Structure formats: C-alpha cells, structure tokens
Amino acid sequence: MIAERGPGRFKILDIVAGALAVLALVACSGPATDRIDMMPVPEVFEEGTIDPFVTAPDFDPPELTEVFYATDRKPGTDQQGRLRYLNERGNAIRLGVAQVEPNDPRLTWQDARSISRLRSLGGGFPIRFTGATDFGILDRSATEFFSPKVVQEGGAPANEVFAGKINAWLAKTKRKHVYIYVHGFQVIFENPTLVATELWHFLGYQGAFVAFAWPSTPSRFAYLRDLDTAVGYARHLRILIEYLAEETDAEQIHLVGYSMGGRIVLRALKQLALMHHDLETEEIRRKLRIGHVVLAASDMDREVARMFLADGILEVPEHLTVYMSSRDRVLGVARFLTQRKRLGQMWAEGALSPEVAKYLYKREADLSVVYVTDAEGSTEGHGHAYFRDSPWVSSDILMSFAYGLLPADRGLVRTAEGAPTWAFPEDYVARLRNVLIEVNPEYREAVERAGGSS
Numbered sequence: 001m002i003a004e005r006g007p008g009r010f011k012i013l014d015i016v017a018g019a020l021a022v023l024a025l026v027a028c029s030g031p032a033t034d035r036i037d038m039m040p041v042p043e044v045f046e047e048g049t050i051d052p053f054v055t056a057p058d059f060d061p062p063e064l065t066e067v068f069y070a071t072d073r074k075p076g077t078d079q080q081g082r083l084r085y086l087n088e089r090g091n092a093i094r095l096g097v098a099q100v101e102p103n104d105p106r107l108t109w110q111d112a113r114s115i116s117r118l119r120s121l122g123g124g125f126p127i128r129f130t131g132a133t134d135f136g137i138l139d140r141s142a143t144e145f146f147s148p149k150v151v152q153e154g155g156a157p158a159n160e161v162f163a164g165k166i167n168a169w170l171a172k173t174k175r176k177h178v179y180i181y182v183h184g185f186q187v188i189f190e191n192p193t194l195v196a197t198e199l200w201h202f203l204g205y206q207g208a209f210v211a212f213a214w215p216s217t218p219s220r221f222a223y224l225r226d227l228d229t230a231v232g233y234a235r236h237l238r239i240l241i242e243y244l245a246e247e248t249d250a251e252q253i254h255l256v257g258y259s260m261g262g263r264i265v266l267r268a269l270k271q272l273a274l275m276h277h278d279l280e281t282e283e284i285r286r287k288l289r290i291g292h293v294v295l296a297a298s299d300m301d302r303e304v305a306r307m308f309l310a311d312g313i314l315e316v317p318e319h320l321t322v323y324m325s326s327r328d329r330v331l332g333v334a335r336f337l338t339q340r341k342r343l344g345q346m347w348a349e350g351a352l353s354p355e356v357a358k359y360l361y362k363r364e365a366d367l368s369v370v371y372v373t374d375a376e377g378s379t380e381g382h383g384h385a386y387f388r389d390s391p392w393v394s395s396d397i398l399m400s401f402a403y404g405l406l407p408a409d410r411g412l413v414r415t416a417e418g419a420p421t422w423a424f425p426e427d428y429v430a431r432l433r434n435v436l437i438e439v440n441p442e443y444r445e446a447v448e449r450a451g452g453s454s
Contacts (some may be wrong), residue, residue: 034190035103037124038112038198040377042398043391043429045202050436050443052204053113057172062108064130066097067197068166071213072141072236073189075134083132085189087217089229093141093236095162096134098193098211103128112201127197129190135161141239163247166208170249177207177291178250179401182214182237184259184299185230186222189213195388199256202398208250212237214264223337230260234267241268245289252291252318254401258387259330262298262343266308269293273312281315290317292404294397296387298322298344299334305343309359314366321368321400321407323386323393330384346371352421360420368407368422370396371415375424392424395432403439411435 045052059065070093073085085094102112103126115125136158170176181199183192192211200209214233216226244253257265269290276284298305314320325331326346335342360369372378377390386393396410407422411431415421425431437443 033188034194035126035128036191036194036198037126038201039388039394040124040391042202042395043376044395044399044432044436046391049446050433050440051446052202054204054442054446055174056113056204056206057169059109062110063101063105065100065109065197066133067100067193067200068096068162068208068210069098069132069193069196069213070095070138070210070236070240071189071215072233073213073215083134085132085213087188087215087219089215089233091143091145093138093240094134094136095138095158096132097165098129098190098197099131099133100127100194100197101130102126127194129193132189132193138162138239138243140243141236159243159247163243166244167249169208173206173208175206175402176249176251177401178244178248178253179203179207179209180212180237180240180244180253180255181209182212182255182257182261182264183216184261184297185216185226186218187216188218198388199398202394203402206402210240210244212240212261212264214261216260223334226260230263231267234264234271237264238268238271241272241288241290245287250289253289254291254293255317256294256296256387256397257298259297259344259384260299262295263300265293265295266298266300266305266313269313269316270308270311272316276316277312284315285318288316291319292400293317293320294323294387294400295321295343296323296393296397297325297328297331297384298342299331300343301338301340302343302345303340314363317366318404319366319368319400319406321370321397323370323372325371325378325383325386326373327379327383328386329382346373357420364420365406369420370407370412371421371423375428392428395429396424399432399436403436405435405439409435 044050071085072090072093074088074090075094076084076086078084102108112125138159139157166178181192181196183195192213196209196211215229216222219225241253244250255265272288322343324344324346328344331342331345335345360367372386372390372393375386375390375392378386378393380389387397388394399405399410411428412422413425415423437447
C-alpha cells in the first residue's frame with residue numbers, strides 16, 4: 001500500500017499515471033496509422049436487396065476517391081517532401097481534399113462496392129490515405145494573431161475553392177446533404193479522413209462528407225493534452241458549420257461526434273445556441289440547416305451536458321441522438337480519471353431521475369437516447385468504437401442520416417413500457433429493412449423484382 005512509499009499524494013499520482021496508461025492502450029482508434037480495414041457492412045445492407053450504391057456516382061479515376069477535410073492542425077512535410085498535417089495546433093482552419101485508395105493497387109472503388117459488402121470477408125476491405133491537397137486557410141477562422149500574408153497565400157480564396165468542389169459533388173448526388181465526422185482523442189490526421197471515407201462509402205456516396213481533423217495528439221498522455229484542445233477548438237467547428245451553411249448548396253448539415261469529438265460537437269452547438277438565442281427555433285434551423293447530430297461513446301461530463309441543454313442547444317439541430325453503452329471500457333477509465341459520469345455511459349437501472357425522464361419525454365421530437373449494449377457487435381474490443389464495430393449501430397446511424405427517421409420509425413423499441421429511452425430489439429434489422437422498403441421506392445422496386453419482401 002501507499003503508506004510504505006510516503007505521502008498519499010504519490011499514490012494519487014501513481015493511480016492517475018496508471019489510468020492514463022490504460023487509457024492510452026484502449027485509445028479511441030488504435031495505433032497511429034495511414035490505413036484501416038473498413039468497418040463491417042451495416043447489416044441492413046447485408047442481404048443485398050437494399051443496395052446503398054444503386055444510385056452512387058462514379059469516381060474518376062475509379063481507383064481513387066477524395067474526401068473533404070477541414071483541419072486546424074499545423075501543416076508540415078514528411079521526409080519525401082509531401083504534405084502532412086502535424087499533431088500540433090494550427091490555430092486556423094485549413095480546407096482541402098484527402099486522397100484515399102484501396103490498399104490493394106489491383107482494386108478500384110467499384111470493387112470496394114462489391115467486396116466490402118461481404119461480411120464473410122476475413123480482414124475487412126483495407127483502405128489507405130495516399131495524400132492531401134490543401135486549398136488554404138478559411139479566412140473567417142483566422143484571428144488578429146494570424147499574419148494576413150498567411151491567410152492570403154496561394155491563388156483563389158480557399159473558401160471559394162472548397163465550396164465550389166462541394167457544390168459540384170452535390171450536383172451529382174440525389175441527396176444534397178453535407179456530413180461532418182468529428183473524431184476522438186489520440187489519433188493522427190489520416191485517421192478521420194479514412195473513417196469519413198468508410199461512412200460515406202456506406203451512404204452510397206450521397207452528399208458530401210467532411211472530416212473535421214482537430215489537433216489531437218497520439219501521446220501516452222494524450223487524454224489530458226487533448227481535453228484542453230477539445231474545449232477551445234470547438235470554435236473552429238462552429239465556424240465551419242456557419243461557413244458550410246452560408247457558402248454551399250447543402251440542404252442539411254449532419255454531424256457525428258465520436259468519443260471526445262462529442263465534446264467538441266456539443267460545445268459548437270452551445271456557441272451557436274447562445275449566438276442565436278434571440279431567434280425562434282424555426283429561424284435558427286432554417287439559417288444553420290443542421291439536421292441530425294449523433295453522439296457516439298461521448299466522453300463528456302454528463303452534468304455539463306445538462307448545462308448545455310439548459311443553454312438551448314436543442315433549438316439548433318433538427319434532432320440530437322445520444323448513444324449510450326453499459327460496457328464501454330474506455331469511458332469507464334475516463335470516468336475514473338475525472339470522477340464524473342460520462343454522457344455515453346448508460347444510467348444504472350432505476351437511476352434515471354424523474355426530472356430527467358420528464359425532460360426526455362418533453363423533448364422527444366428533438367432528442368433521443370439510445371442504449372446500444374444489446375446491439376450486435378457493440379461490445380467488440382473495448383466496447384467503445386461501436387459506431388463502426390456494430391453492424392446494427394452503424395445501420396441505425398446511417399439510416400437516420402439518410403432518411404431523418406426517429407427511433408420508433410427505425411425499428412427501435414422503448415427500453416421499458418412508456419420509457420423515454422430506446423434499445424435494439426432482436427428483430428431490429430428486419431424492422432429497419434421493412435421501413436426502408438416503404439420509404440425508398442428504389443428499394444421497394446428491388447424487392448418486387450426479386451419476387452418477395454424482406
């Protein structure tokens with residue numbers, strides 16, 4: 001025990017250091033890498049009747065895809081002189097496109113549309129980051145501490161180039177939506193571009209996907225370092241949302257915040273709520289065009305999140321979904337470190353207070369709380385990355401983005417009779433397929449051609 005080592009403060013330091021080491025080992029996205037295996041096929045697509053690629057635009061060239069990014073990391077170069085973004089703060093938003101290819105040079109993205117939907121495929125479908133094209137700094141993100149020469153570097157203003165490319169892609173797709181992925185802590189720049197690519201892949205490349213790559217740090221003590229960044233750099237996400245709403249043709253802007261990225265998303269929503277507090281809800285939503293916001297495995301103090309709700313964040317998006325798990329080991333360590341319950345952790349049985357339950361009932365049209373522990377694959381690994389690991393949860397998130405369906409409409413059920421929280425029933429996938437066949441004429445026609453139903 002500590003008494004044998006001296007003052008109690010040393011034991012506290014040892015415990016914290018140990019917890020940080022554990023947190024580093026179970027970090028959000030594993031080791032730093034420029035490649036990943038694509039997530040399992042969302043189960044709603046597995047039978048093949050519902051094909052997300054039926055109206056997907058083609059890429060040119062077919063072996064390469066470009067995913068949009070916005071980053072406030074400091075730019076640099078690698079040993080070959082190629083652009084790389086560092087694990088340091090850049091203090092302004094840089095806009096660009098990242099190039100992503102199948103890891104096997106013999107394959108194209110057309111192959112990926114077939115192969116990646118085979119759940120029996122052993123190691124998934126590997127994809128890799130191969131480069132980035134930087135358009136420059138989003139001028140509205142630069143402060144007085146920034147040199148005007150740096151902001152004006154290059155040719156056409158970055159905001160015009162970026163918006164033009166987004167609008168060009170939106171013109172090719174049936175769904176004129178923009179999606180923003182906000183990653184968790186301890187990852188390098190390449191990771192969010194790859195995750196954004198796989199999410200976009202299973203949306204059938206409808207709309208435009210933007211990876212918001214904030215300057216997290218792949219360090220053993222990244223958790224403490226990244227906490228401060230996540231607090232202060234939410235400003236940049238808020239600016240990005242405002243820019244996309246004002247300068248692109250996006251009809252709606254959706255966000256998914258993962259782990260510590262959920263903290264950034266909520267802070268950005270809070271800033272927008274306070275800035276527009278004098279407007280009616282309909283006017284705020286019409287101006288900002290924020291559609292569905294998803295928080296998965298959210299590493300944020302639950303009580304602080306309540307304060308954000310009190311500040312009016314639900315007036316900003318059309319809907320907010322908070323996914324919770326009772327078997328998320330990463331959030332368990334975060335709770336130990338902070339001594340605060342995390343937003344992504346389920347309430348213990350019977351712990352939902354009457355006041356919170358009343359609030360959830362009252363705001364059901366704007367806020368959903370979904371328990372994922374019973375969803376297939378949600379406890380894989382450390383039970384933290386279920387938005388990718390669980391083919392049920394990924395189905396739920398992607399279809400809520402695609403069709404704006406509320407929990408009951410997606411086939412979820414209440415956790416108990418009359419409860420304000422939702423869960424995945426055993427027949428969830430069949431329920432969701434039947435809903436999609438009803439809401440999407442193309443899926444319905446495919447079923448009729450096959451001579452049956454889901």
